[in-house]
Structures are given as structure tokens and as C-alpha cells.
Amino acid sequence: ENKKHFRIAVIPGDGIGKEVVNEGLRVVEHLADTSNKFSFESDYFPWGCQYYLDHGRMMAENGLEEIKNHDAIYFGAVGYPTVPDHISLWGLRIAICQGFDQWANIRPVEFLPGIQSKLNHPNKEDLNWILVRENTEGEYSGIGGRNFTGRGNRKEVAVQSSIFTEEGCERVIRHAFQLALKRKRKKVTSVTKSNAQQYGMVLWDEVFERVSKEYPEVETDQWLVDAMAAQFVLHPEELEVVVASNLLADILSDLGSALAGSLGIAASANLNPEGRFPSMFESVHGSAPDIAGKGIANPIGTIGSAALMLEHLGLPDEAKMINEAIRATTEDGVVTADIGGENTTKEVTDSIISHLSKMY
Numbered sequence: 001e002n003k004k005h006f007r008i009a010v011i012p013g014d015g016i017g018k019e020v021v022n023e024g025l026r027v028v029e030h031l032a033d034t035s036n037k038f039s040f041e042s043d044y045f046p047w048g049c050q051y052y053l054d055h056g057r058m059m060a061e062n063g064l065e066e067i068k069n070h071d072a073i074y075f076g077a078v079g080y081p082t083v084p085d086h087i088s089l090w091g092l093r094i095a096i097c098q099g100f101d102q103w104a105n106i107r108p109v110e111f112l113p114g115i116q117s118k119l120n121h122p123n124k125e126d127l128n129w130i131l132v133r134e135n136t137e138g139e140y141s142g143i144g145g146r147n148f149t150g151r152g153n154r155k156e157v158a159v160q161s162s163i164f165t166e167e168g169c170e171r172v173i174r175h176a177f178q179l180a181l182k183r184k185r186k187k188v189t190s191v192t193k194s195n196a197q198q199y200g201m202v203l204w205d206e207v208f209e210r211v212s213k214e215y216p217e218v219e220t221d222q223w224l225v226d227a228m229a230a231q232f233v234l235h236p237e238e239l240e241v242v243v244a245s246n247l248l249a250d251i252l253s254d255l256g257s258a259l260a261g262s263l264g265i266a267a268s269a270n271l272n273p274e275g276r277f278p279s280m281f282e283s284v285h286g287s288a289p290d291i292a293g294k295g296i297a298n299p300i301g302t303i304g305s306a307a308l309m310l311e312h313l314g315l316p317d318e319a320k321m322i323n324e325a326i327r328a329t330t331e332d333g334v335v336t337a338d339i340g341g342e343n344t345t346k347e348v349t350d351s352i353i354s355h356l357s358k359m360y
């Protein structure tokens, strides 16, 4: 049998990013040892805010070159209180997403057993939806500028433009339809704010309507984002695959994971579906400076992101096993403080690994 070998570029980043990435790698290592189906090597890249304070940049100058031949990128989180957030975000995470054309950001919202979710819903166990976020353009195109800066006369002007291309809309919308075909209900919900954003988001709506005609077996729905925020809370059973622009899906995914229990449990994949570049796997949360260094960060979002990584690398059974082990662990009540428990980061991972050992 062919044993696969992977090279993973590991970027722990800052704060709890460093703590949770190591836990995720422990889980992958355990699976590599016990499944005997794959092996992997981790190359560490010390990029992030400390690197910025030392070198004046968030990543090495030829950073993208250094990781472009890896099979996947496993990412923690970035952000330091002493470095402006727009510098840390643009200098590393967005630089990788845009540089490697990772145009589909997949963010599942899953309700885990045994934890207190903020949602008051009769059938929480049945809830499970997935956000597909456009990840390279839209509101995060980085086009704009500031003028009359620093004069102190309160007349400064800033322009921030969004870019919506027909191709960019189409590929991510199509990706959402493809995902829906594999799911139970086969439903795609598109979210915009095209009543107020009358150019880019109207183009998005038109592309959505055109593409949807090619998928008659898929049920569709189109919403404005403000109403959709309410729908997340009031009728989440109506959601299956939700596709939205960069900014809107960013906000909705935090809402979704908070409803499911905590930002700490939300996983994500930044995909370059064509495989021209490596894809990147990371939790949805940030570097959480308020709890960094205490050993109490919830590792589930990052471990779930490792499952998305294994699935992407052609190991769907192993991915499923990780998700089952996560569910068994929360069901046992082995959880961190953010979801009402007392366990440490390491104890949660240990429990996930011990459930995994029972599966082989």
C-alpha cells in the first residue's frame, strides 16, 4: 500500500496560536503513527508579530517562495496588542490568502454535544451549517488611500473600495453549489447587502442567479446580511451552505461559532481549489491576548482545522475520526473554560488522542 508523505508548513504566529497549533500537530502525529497511512514533516516558520518587531516585517521577504511547495499550511493566529491589527493581518494571513489565491474560505458551524450553546433551539444536534467565504477580493481588496493626513485640522479623508469581479463571484458561488450537492438538504443561501451596495453586490446577486440555474436540484435562497444575522439566531435549521463576500461571511462566521458555543471551537480552511498553491488551515479565532500563556485556550478549533487539512490531503476517514474524537471529548465534559469547563488545553488534546487510540 502507498503510504503518503506530506510536508506541512507550520506558522504558529502569536499568542494562543502558538499553544493550539502544537496540540493540533500532536493529534496529527498520533494519527500518522497509528494509521500507518501517511507520514508528515513539519517545517516551522517563526513569522508573526514578534518577527515584525525584530525584522520590520510580518514574514520573510521571500516568505511565499519558502512555503509555496509545501502540501499544506497549518496556521495558528496573529495579533499583538503592540502591533496595529491591520499590519499583522495584511502582512501575513491576507498576504498568504491572496498570494496563493486561496479564494474559498470554508467555515463549518457545528454544535458539539455536551456543551452549553448560546442558542435556544429544540434540535441543536441537527444543526450544522457551513459558511463559504469569498477570500481574495470584495471588501478586503485593499484598494484605497488616505489624504490630508496628520494636519490636525480634522479634514482627513479616507477611501476604501471593494472589488467584485464576475469571475471571483462565480468561482466561489459555484464552489458553494458543489458543496451543497454533497449534503443532505442541498440548499445554498446567498448573503449580500445589495440594496445599499448597488454595484458589486448586485453583480454578485446576478451571478448567483445565473449559476443557480445550472443546479436545478439545489434549493436556493437570497438574503440581505442584516436579516441573515437574525436568521442565524431565529431559524438556523434553515441554513445549510451559506455563501457570502469576504467581510459579510467573516462577521457571520463569528456569530455562528459564538452561537455554537465559542469562537474557540470553530475551524476553517482557506482553499486554493485548483491546487496550484498550498491551502491553509486555521481556527477562526485570533491570538486571544487576554488568555495567552495560561494554557487554557480551547484547542478544538485548531484541531478541527487539522481534520479539514487531512480531508484536503486525501484522508477523509482520518478527518472523520478527529471530528468524532472531538465530539466524544466534549460529550465527556472535558472542555476548557470558554465552553464552561475547567480543563486545560493539553487535557482536552489528551482526551481527543485517547478517543482516537480506541478507534484503531
Ligand code: NAI
Binding pocket: 016, 076, 077, 078, 079, 080, 081, 085, 089, 093, 263, 264, 265, 282, 284, 285, 286, 287, 288, 289, 290, 291, 296, 297, 298, 299, 301, 336, 338
Ligand atoms: P480573538 O478571537 O483573539 O478573541 C476574542 C475572544 O474570544 C477573547 O475573549 C478570547 O479569549 C476568546 N477566544 C478566542 N479564541 C479562543 C480559544 N481558542 N479558547 C478560548 N477562548 C478563546 O479576537 P480579538 O480579541 O478580536 O483579537 C485578538 C487579536 O487577534 C487581534 O490582534 C486580532 O487582530 C487578531 N486576530 C487574528 C486572526 C487570525 O490570525 N486569523 C483572526 C481574528 C483576530
Ligand code: MG
Binding pocket: 250, 251, 254, 284
Ligand atoms: Mg474573523
